[in-house]
Amino acid sequence: LLLLLMWIGLSRPLFIFNILLRNEQNQEEMILHFLLDLSSQCGVSFPCTPSGTSFELNSRASLHAIEDDSSMNIKSVWDDVRLHLRRFLVNRLQSPHETNTATLKQQMQFKTQCIQHLLFLYPESEVLTKYQNMQNKLVSELLQNCVLSSCGETNFDKVVHGYQSSIPTLCTMIKEDLCILSGTIDPSSALMFINETYLDTITEEITILLERLCELQFKENALHIIKTSKISKKQRGTVHALG
Structure with a gap:
């Protein structure tokens, strides 16, 4: 599936992820891990730009992006996706239900992972x-x-x-x-x-x-x-x- 995405380009999957996040519940973790795997396994470099700035998708591999998708459209979709994921991660950090039953070591591991995922996005x-x-x-x-x-x-x-x-x-x-x-x-x-x-x-x-x-x-x-x-x-x- 990852190789298929490299062939068809990233714009369409990002649009699909955006639709899923808008219309389906509990999709955040799956999409986040998918993006992380795409970055680590396929060498796709997702831009970690400040909110509202322009970017270009880069990869150490050759990505055959869809030509009729403008960079501005991709930017807008990526901003929507990562904003939704940021809210998900921040809510997890702030939720007492995520850490109340965990040991101190588990709490630190959980928060470390959330911070690292946020650093992947922003x-x-x-x-x-x-x-x-x-x-x-x-x-x-x-x-x-x-x-x-x-x-x-x-x-x-x-x-x-x-x-x-x-x-x-x-x-x-x-x-x-x-x-x-x-x-x-x-x-x-x-x-x-x-x-x-x-x-x-x-x-x-x-x-x-x-x-x-x-x-x-x-x-x-x-x-x-x-x-x-x-x-x-x-x-x-x-x-x-x-x-």
Whole structure:
């Protein structure tokens, strides 16, 4: 079948894949693995261009493409196919059902595969940006949930305890992403990802919380001063009346 596709060209299979993805459910994994096999076994080089840019299909082998298919039509179809596959992969990464029953090793293998498949479809910068946004959201939600119980309070010790409870989960997330990305992208890029996704986000969340605590403490102090002042005036008025 792969040799047949090399003979008839890639445009028609891409159109067929696009129709399947639009009209049939649960076709994503089959099509994705088919494209990966086509690339690895037949030497077909699918363009990993940024979203919305032009490209030409290339191959180390000779592809007898259909002449009446313009490159613009093929580009549009390829963009549709890989966009659909990207949504499928991102949904899998975000789905708790995919990882809840798996061991940590299985989770990392699963996520590594998803990241590698995304890198097959899109440039590294786009994939990392998308994944970073996902992880940023998880980190922010984790930290915010850990201090929800102390919302509206200025008990600093309680807030610290809330953050301490998040440390094991954060360490696991950092370890997981470091292992996943170190085997997928350049180590320096992986370290930059960890720094921006976790350390910068943690710093930002703590800064926001401390500002909120300071503001609440200032308001409480101001209310206490006003209340004390009113009591003092009332007491002086009572003493003056008795005198």
